[in-house]
Every structure is written in structure tokens, then in C-alpha cells.
Amino acid sequence: MSFNCRFAPSPTGPLHIGGVRTALFNWLLAKKNKGKFFLRIEDTDKERSKDEFKKQIISSLAWLGIEHDGEEYIQSKNIKKHITIAEELLKKGFAYKCYCSEQEINEQKEKCKKQGIPYVYNRKWREAKELNVPKDVQPVIRFKSKISGNTIIKDLVQGERNISNSTIEDFIILRKDKSPTYQLSATVDDHEMKISHVIRGDDHMINSFKQKQIYDAMGWKVPEFAHIPLIHSEQGKKLSKRDNASTLEDYIKIGILSDALRNYLLRLGWSHKDKEIFTKQESIDLFDLNGVGKSPSKLDLSRIYSINETYIKTIDEKELFNYLKDYASKYKKPLNQVKEKAISKSLSFLKNKAKTLEDIWKNSQYILNDKVEINADDRKLLNDDAKKIIKDFIANYEKTDNLSKETLEPIIKSLIENHKTNFKGVGQPLRIALVGTRFGPGIYDVIKSLDKLIVLERLKKII
RNA sequence: GGUCCCAUCGUCUAUCGGUUAGGACACAUGGUUUUCAUCCAUGAAAGAGGGGUUCGAUUCCCCUUGGGACCGCCA
Numbered sequence: 001m002s003f004n005c006r007f008a009p010s011p012t013g014p015l016h017i018g019g020v021r022t023a024l025f026n027w028l029l030a031k032k033n034k035g036k037f038f039l040r041i042e043d044t045d046k047e048r049s050k051d052e053f054k055k056q057i058i059s060s061l062a063w064l065g066i067e068h069d070g071e072e073y074i075q076s077k078n079i080k081k082h083i084t085i086a087e088e089l090l091k092k093g094f095a096y097k098c099y100c101s102e103q104e105i106n107e108q109k110e111k112c113k114k115q116g117i118p119y120v121y122n123r124k125w126r127e128a129k130e131l132n133v134p135k136d137v138q139p140v141i142r143f144k145s146k147i148s149g150n151t152i153i154k155d156l157v158q159g160e161r162n163i164s165n166s167t168i169e170d171f172i173i174l175r176k177d178k179s180p181t182y183q184l185s186a187t188v189d190d191h192e193m194k195i196s197h198v199i200r201g202d203d204h205m206i207n208s209f210k211q212k213q214i215y216d217a218m219g220w221k222v223p224e225f226a227h228i229p230l231i232h233s234e235q236g237k238k239l240s241k242r243d244n245a246s247t248l249e250d251y252i253k254i255g256i257l258s259d260a261l262r263n264y265l266l267r268l269g270w271s272h273k274d275k276e277i278f279t280k281q282e283s284i285d286l287f288d289l290n291g292v293g294k295s296p297s298k299l300d301l302s303r304i305y306s307i308n309e310t311y312i313k314t315i316d317e318k319e320l321f322n323y324l325k326d327y328a329s330k331y332k333k334p335l336n337q338v339k340e341k342a343i344s345k346s347l348s349f350l351k352n353k354a355k356t357l358e359d360i361w362k363n364s365q366y367i368l369n370d371k372v373e374i375n376a377d378d379r380k381l382l383n384d385d386a387k388k389i390i391k392d393f394i395a396n397y398e399k400t401d402n403l404s405k406e407t408l409e410p411i412i413k414s415l416i417e418n419h420k421t422n423f424k425g426v427g428q429p430l431r432i433a434l435v436g437t438r439f440g441p442g443i444y445d446v447i448k449s450l451d452k453l454i455v456l457e458r459l460k461k462i463i
Numbered sequence: 464g465g466u467c468c469c470a471u472c473g474u475c476u477a478u479c480g481g482u483u484a485g486g487a488c489a490c491a492u493g494g495u496u497u498u499c500a501u502c503c504a505u506g507a508a509a510g511a512g513g514g515g516u517u518c519g520a521u522u523c524c525c526c527u528u529g530g531g532a533c534c535g536c537c538a
Contacts, residue, residue: 010538045537102536118465118534140536158468167466167534175536182538205467206533229469229531236530264475267487271476274486293476295469296531303475303488313501353500412497427497439499 003035004196007061007068008075008186010042011053014247015060017299018201018231018239021265025228026199027066028266028287038193039068042075044185049076060248064258065280073193075185082180082188085218086141086173094217095173097139098125121169141174143183143214151209156226156289158202163209171210183207187214195223199289202227202296203238226289229269229296236298251304255327255357259315260308269297277310309355317347327357335368342367346449349441363441367449372436372458381438386429387463389419393430394459403452405444412443433462 007023009015030037039061043049058072089095105121112119126144133139146165153161173184180188186207190198198208208225215222233243240246251261259280266283267276270291278286312320321344328335335343343350343364354360366372374382382390396411415426427443434446434455447455 008538012538042538048537105536113464116464120465120534161467163467169534172536177536179536181536186538201532202468203532204538207538232531234474238532267475269475274477276475276487293469297476298474300474300488306488423497431498437499441499442497444497 001196002194003030003033004038004194005030005035005199006038006040006073006190006193006195008040008042008189008200009057010045010048011050011057012045012048013053013241014249015057016239016241017246017248017251017265020060020064020248020261021231021268022200022228023061023066024064024262024265025270025287025292026197027068028284029197029199029289030069031284032287035196036069037066038070038073038195040073040075040189040193042182042186044075044079044180044182046076046179056249063248063252064262073189075189078185078189078192079180081192082185083174083178085188086180086184089143089173089214089217090141092217093144095141095143096126096170097133098142098170098172099133099137099139100124101134101137123170126170138176140172140176142170143173143210143217145170145210145213151212153208153212153225155205155208156197156199156224157229157292158205158227158294161205163206168206168209168213173214183210184214187211190223191215191218191220197224197226199226199228202229226292228292229294231268232296232298234298238296239299246299253331255331255359255361256304256308257311257315257323257357260311261304263311264304264307268299269293277307305355312351312354312356312360317344317351320351321347324357324360328361331358332361333368339368342449342451346441346445349445352441366435366440366446370454372434374432374436378432378436378438382429382432382462385419385421385425389415389421389426390429390433390459391463392418393426394456394463397447397452397459398456403448405448408444408447429462430459434458 005026007019007026009019009023027037029035039058041054041057043054061068086095090097100121108122109119121142125139125142145168149165151163151165151168155161171183172181174180190211205227208227212222214220231239233239233246248261262280262283263278266278266287270287270293272278272286272291275286324343324347325335325340346364346367347360350360350363354363392415393411396414400407400411412423412426416422419425428438430443431440431446432438434450435441440446441449450458
């Protein structure tokens with residue numbers, strides 16, 4: 001049997017971090033089982049679906065390294081088929097026309113609310129003859145949901161889930177404008193696409209019970225279901241668009257690496273023994289639905305930073321540099337060739353105290369900007385003694401070619417001796433003058449990372 | 464409110480009846496260092512509560528409590 005998964009977002013907004021994880025889990029499982037991973041754009045809500053979001057979703061997945069098999073499937077293109085199935089269900093007696101107006105339904109809901117009882121559609125038209133239909137109401141088609149008995153779904157993550165059929169109302173499958181609703185479209189498409197495993201957020205659990213009834217009515221094979229727990233905000237609620245840093249774009253913007261985010265999302269709600277860092281291949285090999293927990297997990301930004309830091313420090317420096325370059329041109333300022341060279345040469349220490357690409361960018365400012373700005377506190381440290389040291393340093397430095405730690409070290413040492421100070425006494429004023437802050441990289445690194453003329457210019461400005 | 468679900472350090476989690484309840488992040492302390500950071504070491508930190516079952520429960524069952532999801536002619 002073929003193993004087919006899908007990710008089916010609706011293009012009504014930028015891709016949400018929870019959606020990204022759903023996509024990742026689907027992709028992982030498909031890859032692991034040598035199956036297919038499809039992308040289906042569920043754009044049947046004409047009002048809210050936007051083409052730009054569709055594009056954004058596709059590029060977001062591409063950024064994460066999750067590529068789908070084949071063309072993306074556009075749900076709206078299959079509407080005719082959905083309608084055909086609705087008619088078939090109608091013909092077979094699994095569905096019926098409901099002539100209740102929206103107003104009528106709303107009134108019922110109001111009434112229930114007032115009485116404090118839960119609203120369920122009263123199934124008014126379920127068995128009604130169509131003889132006395134109101135002429136002025138366009139009917140909707142409702143699925144004739146089972147009234148008695150129970151339905152059990154053996155969920156691959158949640159285990160056996162049992163629900164009393166009476167709690168499922170006669171849901172609408174075709175609107176009054178003859179357009180299909182989600183329950184119908186998703187089911188028909190999953191069937192047509194031969195989806196074998198439906199992996200989605202736990203908020204879809206009820207939908208699976210509804211959709212199972214459609215599968216059964218049509219005599220279609222019901223796919224396996226796996227409902228993964230939702231990601232919660234730090235407030236412990238389902239992540240919504242209002243929460244900070246909830247879209248993929250937000251993470252890219254602060255300089256999170258794709259591999260790091262993939263790794264973080266993988267470990268959120270899933271684990272494999274004590275292992276924390278997974279390469280892409282490892283995640284494919286090791287991932288399984290058994291390892292997925294049942295309870296929702298909270299988003300932890302500090303953990304994302306930490307994993308990102310790990311990746312920044314361990315990946316190949318050329319690769320890191322390329323990420324930085326892309327990041328700079330997309331979110332900051334493109335690097336010119338001269339600066340590119342300077343940064344790539346110094347990346348080994350610029351990355352050292354960075355958790356994100358943005359941090360590296362910030363650490364690189366003293367190289368990228370022509371002038372350094374020294375804040376007031378640091379300025380105070382540049383007293384007369386410090387200036388004398390800088391002056392002495394300039395004299396020696398000007399004479400030195402071939403700048404390296406080996407040639408610079410004797411200079412610094414002699415300054416320490418002559419000025420009866422320690423390394424800090426020499427390093428700090430130089431660092432402040434060259435970087436603009438006393439919290440900078442090692443002084444040898446700083447000097448080597450800057451053009452000789454710039455070093456002299458910055459130092460002379462101080463004395 | 465109705466239906467369903469969940470429950471181990473602050474957070475992500477390991478444990479699949481017997482462990483000094485382990486790891487990671489974050490936090491604290493100490494050390495290395497050229498400032499900041501890194502790095503290293505150490506520390507504090509958890510089975511929600513109550514009943515069962517069992518020789519023995521974090522683990523299995525029930526109740527309570529707490530938390531969540533769903534309840535659209537959205538997907």
C-alpha cells in the first residue's frame with residue numbers, strides 16, 4: 001500500500017508555526033516510509049483566501065526544506081467533483097436538503113443561549129417531505145449524521161477515541177450557493193489523492209468523526225488518522241495570530257536558521273530518548289508517531305535561541321556565511337564585496353557570541369560602518385592614561401606590516417610593561433576606540449578584521 | 464454550558480510496575496579567559512490531590528482538581 005501524506009493549509013494568512021510543525025510531521029512520515037508528501041491549498045473560502053498567502057506558504061515550506069511531491073493541489077479546482085459527491089449522497093439518502101433560513105437558525109441559537117442549553121440543529125428537514133418547501137429559501141444540503149450508536153477512531157497518536165454519534169449534528173456539506181464546505185471538500189480530495197495518513201492538529205478531531213461518516217457512506221476506505229497535540233502560547237492557549245512570533249516569517253526575521261527551527265519543532269511534542277540535535281536525515285530515520293506525546297506543548301523562545309546557537313556554532317562556516325549574506329540582503333542591508341570579504345574572514349569570532357543571524361549582524365557593525373559610535377559610559381574609560389597607551393600603540397602599529405597575532409603580541413606586551421598595566425589596561429581602550437564598546441571581540445581579532453587605515457583613523461580620532 | 468481530551472522540574476521531555484526519577488533549555492554559583500560571550504564544573508528544581516489494584520506504583524483503574532480543544536452556510 002502506498003503511503004501518502006498531505007499538508008492542507010488554507011491560504012488565509014501567513015503560515016503559522018503550528019502549521020509548520022504539522023507540515024513537518026507529515027513530510028517526515030512520508031519520507032520515512034518512502035511515500036509521498038502532497039501540498040493541498042484549501043482555498044474554498046473565496047472571501048478570505050489570498051493568492052499572496054498561497055505563495056507565502058509555498059515559500060515558507062521551501063525555506064524549511066520541506067518540498068512537496070508534484071504540483072500543489074488547488075482545492076477550488078475540484079469543486080465540481082465535490083458537488084457531484086454531495087448530489088450522490090443526496091440521491092443515496094445520506095444527505096438531505098434543509099430549507100431553514102440563516103435567520104431561523106440564528107433565532108434558534110439565540111433561544112438556546114437564553115435558556116442556557118447547548119444548541120444542536122433540530123434536524124427539522126431530515127425526514128420532511130419536500131412538498132411544503134418554502135419558495136423563497138435556497139436550501140443547503142446537510143449530511144444525515146448517525147443518530148444512535150458510537151463511532152470509534154483508532155488514532156495513531158491519541159489512541160482509541162470514542163464518541164456518541166448523537167453529538168454530531170447534521171453538518172452542512174453544500175451551502176445555499178451550492179459551494180461545498182470543508183467537511184465535504186477535504187474528504188473528497190483526501191480520497192481522490194489517495195491519502196493514506198491524515199496527520200493534523202488535534203483541533204480537527206471532531207472533523208474526523210464527521211468525515212469518517214462521509215467515507216463510510218460513499219463506501220470509501222477510511223484513512224489512518226493522527227491528531228497531534230496543539231502548540232500553546234506561553235499563556236497556555238492555542239497559538240493564534242495575535243501571539244508574538246507565531247508565524248514562520250517572524251522567526252526568519254530574527255535570524256533563526258531553518259535547520260534549527262526544524263530541529264526545535266521536531267522536539268516539540270516528540271522525542272527520541274535523550275537526543276536533542278537531529279540532522280535532517282536523522283529526523284527522517286528516527287521519527288515515528290509513537291514518540292509523539294498527547295499533551296500540548298508550550299512554545300519556548302529561549303529554547304529556539306539555544307538550538308539556533310548550537311547550529312550557528314557547528315555548521316560549516318561557508319554555509320553560515322551564505323545564510324548571513326541572504327539574511328542581510330533580505331532584512332538588513334546587502335553586503336558589498338569588500339565587506340563580504342571582511343565579514344567572511346572574521347566570521348569565526350563574530351559568530352561566537354551570537355544566538356541568531358541578527359546577533360552576528362550586530363556584532364559586525366564595527367566592520368560594516370565607517371564610523372564607530374562610542375557611548376557615554378565607554379567614553380569615560382578613555383582617560384589620559386588610555387590615550388597615552390593608544391598613542392604609543394599607534395607609533396608601533398604604523399611600523400608594522402603583515403598583521404597577525406604574532407606581530408601584534410610584542411607590541412601589546414611592551415605597552416603593558418611600559419605603562420605598568422595589565423592586558424585589560426591596553427586592550428580595553430583599544431577595543432573601545434575600534435569597536436565602540438568595551439564588550440567586543442578579542443583585541444587581536446578586532447585589529448586583524450579592520451583595514452589598517454581604518455584602525456589608525458579610529459585610534460587617531462581618540463587622542 | 465455540552466462533547467472530547469490532557470496532567471513528571473519554570474519549559475521541552477526520558478521512564479513503557481522495582482531508578483538516588485535521567486537529559487536539555489532557562490536559572491544560580493564557581494573556574495578558565497583579554498572585556499562581553501564561549502567553554503568547563505557544580506547546584507537548586509518535578510511525578511496535582513485522594514482512593515483503589517499489586518509484594519511494590521510516576522507508570523494500571525476510579526474520583527476530585529487544574530488545564531486545553533471543539534461546539535460556523537471558516538478551514
